[in-house]
Amino acid sequence: MKGRPVVLIVDDEPDILELLELTLAPLGVVCQKASDLARARQHLQQQSFDFCLTDMRLPDGDGIELVRLISQYCPETPVAVITAHGNVETAVAALKAGAFDFISKPVDLQALRNLVKRALKLPLSYPKMERRTRHRLLGESAAMRGVRAQIAKLARSQAPVYISGESGTGKELVARLIHEQGPRSAGSFVPVNCGAIPTELMESEFFGHKKGSFSGAVGDQEGLFHAADGGTLFLDEVADLSLPMQVKLLRAIQEKSVRPIGSQKEIAVDVRILCATHKDLATLVRQGNFRQDLFYRLNVIELAVPSLRQRTSDIFQLAGHILNRLAETHGDTPFKLAPDALAALQAYLFPGNVRELENILERAVTLCESETIGAKDLRLPQVELPSTSAFLPANSLEEHLAGLEKQAILQALEQTRYNKTAAAKILGITFRALRYRLKKLELE
Known part of the structure; x- marks a missing residue:
């Protein structure tokens, strides 16, 4: 003992x-x-x-x-x-x-x-293995084993973590696993999409307000910081915060206290901050769209979640898991992937990553007329791949991939008669993510 x-x-x-x-x-x-x-x-x-x-x-x-x-x-x-x-x-x-x-x-x-x-409350032994999360954060590629090992290590710290990665890679799941493996697991995990809160309501949502502090404040309301007290606050799409809100967030993190709107007193809060975005925060800092001091405060440790393109060897396991889950939901026998379907998935660029893979397979299960999903049943956006010699472009790899991404988006738009909502659904990404890509690729 x-x-x-x-x-x-x-x-x-x-x-x-x-x-x-x-x-x-x-x-x-x-x-x-x-x-x-x-x-x-x-x-x-x-x-x-x-x-x-x-x-x-x-x-x-x-x-x-x-x-x-x-x-x-x-x-x-x-x-x-x-x-x-x-x-x-x-x-x-x-x-x-x-x-x-x-x-x-x-x-x-x-x-x-x-x-x-x-x-x-931390475990006595330092977790050098990443097996505790392998059945929830799937993939046996070296990249995913590395992510799981980082999660095990970061769970033993209270340092803020910046989780970077493309849309659909599973950043919120990563944040949740860090919380669940750490000493705050008995507390609340409070996720908030910063891009989904109207600018005029952000301060009230984060810090709360007192009755009568503004028109419509019919009673006292606790904010997200208070809801996460003793636990973890996960700020998803943190890059969407307005500059004035970034100042207030920085102060709350530094002082470990918040002041509800209309209150004269500050309330101490004990919260661990995890944040994520699919945007490049460092670039936004250079452009003056994100405060450098807040960036350094949030980006104490960065955990990069790989895209599905960087771990194509995991697609077979991920697809099997998704198909089994769909079968359980509908009470059916799990569908199988034909070899040509798996090859097509492994060759596809997946701009929407794991979330897009889920959408593609759910659509295939719904429309497939047999219990084996073939390549045609996937209805993947047709992207003409260049010849082998073209894989040695004079421009950079980033520019090359951007060109392929632009081609896939244009084809989806043409297929839907330029209905952006429908095109986003085909691509397996959100409408907001499509708008972001259209702007980034200068296709607006």
């Missing part, structure tokens, strides 16, 4: 060490104290710890050195740092170095206890 958790606390001020020990005493932990980096190293060599809390400024170094040391040699030990008030750059640097979380001075003692409680 495991004994009481052992916590290493590192600070050069004896009074602070005493205060931290007294603060953590109600949690039933045993505190080992160190006044500098050298003493902390000695303790780490002599015994293992369930958690480490260190001040950022130490007489013989800084807290980030200790974070790197523990991340390298004791990866199963979560470590948090105490930073100076408002020093966001230091906090972000600590998270990038592998810190579990950070807390700012003056230290809120209850917030510190909550932080330690979350850290102690």
Whole structure:
């Protein structure tokens, strides 16, 4: 039977060490104290710890050195740092170095206890394998095994994660798995599509409002931050936030508090932020359409979800899973893929990725007259592939792929007599995603 958790606390001020020990005493932990980096190293060599809390400024170094040391040699030990008030750059640097979380001075003692409680909920062993998610995030390609391994690692941190990838790749599922494997799994996972909230309602939706604060505010309403308190807030399509809202979001993340519209008081919130977008945030920053300071605050760690084109070996498994699920839904025998259908799917570019694959197979199941789906039953947009010699273009690969994408979109538009809604359905992407691509490819 495991004994009481052992916590290493590192600070050069004896009074602070005493205060931290007294603060953590109600949690039933045993505190080992160190006044500098050298003493902390000695303790780490002599015994293992369930958690480490260190001040950022130490007489013989800084807290980030200790974070790197523990991340390298004791990866199963979560470590948090105490930073100076408002020093966001230091906090972000600590998270990038592998810190579990950070807390700012003056230290809120209850917030510190909550932080330690979350850290102690982590599994004792560091998850080097990615098998816990392989039955939900499907694919045995090297790219997907890498994503699952990253999820297992990121679940042990409280650092903000920027999940990048094309539409339809499964970014929300990735975010949900990070939440479910981490110490916040008992809390709420609150997903929000930033592009679906009208600009004039964003502040109220995120932070809440008080009765009578504006026309139509007939009662108090809690915002999304409050709904996610103790859990995870997933900001999907974060690039669609207006610049004024980006400023307010940045402040809420930095201060870990929100002020409802019409309220004079700020409310402390304990939320982990995960975000995603199919757009290139770095490019938007350079164009002045996304705040650089918010980008650095959200993009502490980036997890790139591969497109289906980058993992065509997974299509057979994904298709089988989708067909089995459709059969269960309709109470039928699962359809099978003919060899020519699988070959056609593996050759297709999938601008809508896994979501498009689902749409294609659902349509095929509905229209197919036998229990075996052939290539013709897929009704894939016909894209004439260039000859082998044409695969050595003078332009870049990005330009080459953009040309193929443009060709597929134009064919879908012609097929639907330029009905964009119908064309988006054929392509297996959303109407918003089609509008974005039309603008990007200058086809408007």
